[in-house]
Each structure stands twice: as C-alpha cells, then as structure tokens.
Amino acid sequence: MLAVCGIVRRKGKILVCKRPSSGAYPGLWELPTENLEENETFEDALERVFFERLTVNIKRMRGVGAVSTEDIRFLGYEVELLKNFFHIYGYEDFRWVKPGKLGKMRIFEPHVMLLTGAAGTL
Numbered sequence: 017m018l019a020v021c022g023i024v025r026r027k028g029k030i031l032v033c034k035r036p037s038s039g040a041y042p043g044l045w046e047l048p049t050e051n052l053e054e055n056e057t058f059e060d061a062l063e064r065v066f067f068e069r070l071t072v073n074i075k076r077m078r079g080v081g082a083v084s085t086e087d088i089r090f091l092g093y094e095v096e097l098l099k100n101f102f103h104i105y106g107y108e109d110f111r112w113v114k115p116g117k118l119g120k121m122r123i124f125e126p127h128v129m130l131l132t133g134a135a136g137t138l
C-alpha cells in the first residue's frame with residue numbers, strides 16, 4: 017500500500033494531526049496522511065487529504081523522502097498551503113508543534129523518520 021504525508025511548517029512549527037481513537041493506530045499523532053486510491057497520483061492524494069480533512073488547498077508541494085513499514089510505503093512531501101484552514105474532518109485534533117517537542121508526543125514512527133531526515137529519497 018502507498019500513502020502520502022504532507023509536512024507543513026509555519027513559524028518554526030510543524031502541523032500534526034491526531035488520529036481517531038478508533039481504527040488503525042488510534043490516538044497517534046501524524047502528519048496529514050492519505051492512502052492512494054486506485055489510479056490516483058501521489059499529488060492528487062495529497063491534495064485530497066488537505067482539502068477533505070483540513071478544508072484547505074495546496075499552493076506548492078515538493079517530494080522530500082520515503083519510508084516503509086511492513087505494510088505501507090509513505091511518501092513525504094513538503095507542503096505550502098494557500099491559507100490557514102478552519103475545520104478538521106477525520107482527525108480528533110491538530111497542533112502546531114515545535115520540532116523539539118515532537119519527542120514528547122505519541123507520533124506515528126514512520127512520520128518521525130520523515131521529519132528527522134532518516135527517510136530515503138523518493
């Protein structure tokens with residue numbers, strides 16, 4: 017399975033979202049993430065997660081790396097948003113977090129690898 021993750025930085029902080037308390041990886045914090053649907057491009061899936069879950073459009077995106085688990089390959093993209101978002105759907109919460117504070121949160125491990133530069137290139 018393939019998934020895309022958006023790394024959004026603003027004023028020295030990174031956007032992370034909290035997964036629902038039910039379902040896969042309950043309650044973990046993650047980068048905005050979406051699984052690819054059949055015949056969908058990486059870019060379309062990334063645009064979909066930001067539009068459907070955060071009600072915002074992407075201004076720019078740039079691939080920065082990839083990391084794999086046993087089941088999923090995550091492709092990381094640096095993302096610049098057109099504006100701030102106002103609503104979240106499918107997540108319980110979101111936060112803008114300073115990179116040094118991420119270690120104190122329960123963050124999905126593949127996303128930690130993308131943020132720390134431990135990911136391979138695309």
